[in-house]
Amino acid sequence: MDSQELKTLINYYCQERYFHHVLLVASEGIKRYGSDPVFRFYHAYGTLMEGKTQEALREFEAIKNKQDVSLCSLLALIYAHKMSPNPDREAILESDARVKEQRKGAGEKALYHAGLFLWHIGRHDKAREYIDRMIKISDGSKQGHVLKAWLDITRGKEPYTKKALKYFEEGLQDGNDTFALLGKAQCLEMRQNYSGALETVNQIIVNFPSFLPAFVKKMKLQLALQDWDQTVETAQRFLYGHQFSTPLDQMPRNIIPESYGCCSKIAKMWKH
Secondary structure, eight states, X not given: OOHHHHHXXXXXXXXXXXXXXXXXXXXXXXXXXXXXXXXXXXXXXXXXXXXXXXXXXHHXXXXXXXXXXXXXXXXXXXXXXXXXXXXXXXXXXXXXXXXXXXXXXXXXXXXXXXXXXXXXXXXXXXXXHHHHHHHHHTTSOHXXXXXXXXXXXXXXXXXXXXXXXXXXXXXXXXXXXXXXXXXXXXXXXXXXOHHHHHHHHHHHHHHOTTOHHHHHXXXXXXHHTTOHHHHHHHHHHHHSSOSSOOOGGGSXXXXXXXXXTHHHHHHHHHHO
C-alpha cells in the first residue's frame, strides 16, 4: 500500500471506530514512511481511543511542533486532556491559546488535518469551518472538497448527497483516489443506487486490491442486492491473503440475513 492508501484506511477505521486497527495501520505507516508525521498523529489518536490517555498525551506532545500536524495535535491534546479523569486545566488553556494563534496563519495541510481530526471526533460543524477555510486559501482544493463531501454524507441527510456526489466526481478527475471512490460508493448507496455503488467498489478493488474496506462495502452491497452466493465469494476473498482485516464479527449483524444461510457460511470461514 502507498501512503495515501494507508491514510484512507486509517480514516475508514476511525469512522468505524476500530481503533486497534488504526494503531496497526499507523504503525505500518511509521515503518514505511517514518518522515510523515500524519502516521505518528494517528498512532497517538489510536492509543488515546484505546484508553491509554497518558501515553497518547506524550505522543501528541512529541509532534505538536511538526508543521502539518501541529494544529490537529494541539486540538487532540485539548480533546485528550478533557477525556482524562483529572483534566489539566492549565494545559488545556495553553493549547487552546496556541490553536487560536496558529489558526490565523495555518496553511492548507494544517487546516486539512485539523478538519479531518474534528470530523473523526464528531465535530462536524467545526470541521467544516476548517475545511471551508482550507478550500478558500487553496483556490478550490479537490482534497478539501472530497473531505467536505464526506462531512455532508455522514450527516445522513438526503439533500446533501447530490452535492457530495459532485465533489467526489471532481476529486476523481485527476485519477483514482481511494478516499473519493469510497465516498462516491457510500453516496450512491445512500441513494439506494446499489448497482452504481457496486461498480464503484469494483473500481477500487481493481486499482487497490489490498484495500480491505472495499471488500466490506462490496459484501454489504451484495447483501442489499440479495446476491447471497456472491456475498460468500467476496467474504472468501476478504478473509484469505490479506495482512490487515476488519473482523467480520464486528460488522453490523443486521446486514447478515441469517435465514438465507449466508451468515453461517461466513462465520464458519472466519473461525477457520
